Amino acid sequence: MLDDIVQVTRTISVEMTEEAYRHGLFPMFIPQFNVYTWHKPDPRAYIPLDAFHIPRSLQKTLRKGLFEITYDRDFLGVMKGCAEDRPVWIGQKFFEVYGALHRQGKAHSVEVWQNGRLVGGTYGVQLGAVFCAESKFHRVTDASKVALAGLVARLRERSFDLLEVQYLTPHLEQFGTRTISWDAYMRRARTAMARSCAFA
Numbered sequence: 482m483l484d485d486i487v488q489v490t491r492t493i494s495v496e497m498t499e500e501a502y503r504h505g506l507f508p509m510f511i512p513q514f515n516v517y518t519w520h521k522p523d524p525r526a527y528i529p530l531d532a533f534h535i536p537r538s539l540q541k542t543l544r545k546g547l548f549e550i551t552y553d554r555d556f557l558g559v560m561k562g563c564a565e566d567r568p569v570w571i572g573q574k575f576f577e578v579y580g581a582l583h584r585q586g587k588a589h590s591v592e593v594w595q596n597g598r599l600v601g602g603t604y605g606v607q608l609g610a611v612f613c614a615e616s617k618f619h620r621v622t623d624a625s626k627v628a629l630a631g632l633v634a635r636l637r638e639r640s641f642d643l644l645e646v647q648y649l650t651p652h653l654e655q656f657g658t659r660t661i662s663w664d665a666y667m668r669r670a671r672t673a674m675a676r677s678c679a680f681a
Contacts, residue, residue, distance in 0.1 A: 485520045485521050485522045485523065486518045486519065486520055486521075487506065487519055487520070487521045488506075488518075488519040489516050489517070489518055489519070490516065490517045490519070491515070491516060491517070492517070493508055493510075493517045493574055493575075493578055494578065495578050495581045495582060495585075498578050498579075498582065498606075499582065499587065499606075499608075501519055502606050502608055502613055503608060503674065504667075505521060505525070505663060505666065505667050505670065506519045506520060506521050507519070507520055507613065507615070507647065508520070508575075509570045510570060510571065510572035510574070510575060512572060520647075521663060522647060522648055522663070523662060523663035524649075524660035524661055524662055524663065524666075525645065525647070525660060525661060525662070525663055525666040526645070526646045526647055526648050526649040526650075526653065526658050526659070526660050527643060527644060527645050527646060527658070527659060527660075527661065527666070528633065528644045528646055528653070528656055528657060528658050528659075529657060529659060530633060530636055530637050530641060530642075530643075530644055531637075532657050533630075533633045533656060533657055534655065534656050534657035535630060535656070536626075536655055536656075538623075539623060539626050539627070539630065542623045542626070542627065543627065543630060547595060548593050548594065548595055548600070548601075548624065548627050549593070549594040549595075550591065550592070550593055550594075550627065550628070550631040551591075551592045551594065552589065552590070552591055552592070552631075552635060552680070552681065553583075553589055553590055553680075553681050554590075554592050555590065555592050555599060555602075556579075556580065556583045556588070556589070556590040556604060557576065557580060558592070558599050558602070559590040559591070559592060559599070559602035559603065559604045559618070560575070560576055560579060560580075560590075560604060561576075562599065562601070562602055562618040562620070563602075563603075563604065563615070563616035563617065563618045565618060570616065571616070579604070579606075579615075582606060586607075586680075586681065587606060587607055587608070588604065588605065588606050588607065589604065589605065589607055589612075589680045589681065590602055590603070590604040591603050591604070591628045591629075591631045591632045591635070592628075593619075593624045593625075593627050593628045593631070595621060595624070598620075599620075600619065600620040600621045600624045601617070601618060601619040601620060601621070601623075601624025601625045601627060601628045602617065602618060602624075602625075602628050603615075603616065603617035603618075603625065603628040603629060603632055604616065604617075605632075607678070607680050608670075608673075608674045609673055609674035609675055609676045609677060609678060610640070610641045610642040610643065610673040610674070610676040610677075610678040611641070611642065611643045611645065611670050611673045611674050612632070612636055612641055612643070612644050612645070612680070613645045613647075614632070614644065614645065614646045614647070617629060629656065632644070635680065636680075639678050639679055639680060640678060641673075641678050641680075642669070642672075642673035642676065643669055643670060643673045645666070645670070646658060
């Protein structure tokens, strides 16, 4: 993650963040230096919406109906859940910036509930028919996987073109995640950003 930094700033704003996503970048916060790093991974990871793989164990979990999935019900709660495990990435200013994007209809969340308690979720930024997933969390087993399945279901339902997930990890690989060059990603992203999609 350090070798893909293309810019370092002392500040972050809604406008800077949206513009960064439009140019294939995304921010992280480094608290020990109080700076924001802007990242440009190459290759870039994405989950093909038409080839999303649900592992057998997750299929069983989904069939049991143990969880309720909602959308945009508790965006701040999802961000807080993600920050529990990733305090380095998500600084206090992030809550303001992404919260503002959410209020503008440009950032969305998927919530996973169990017995009325928020136990998992994911959130990200929407630009046209592109969804850039930022982070996910779980407080009970499989809740973050259920959130990802719920996100893919919503994006398919609303005819999105591209689900970007930043980096390929062993965890994401099990869902059929692939990588493409940054140039190829931006060609696809620019075309998809020009389309209008409604997440909510």
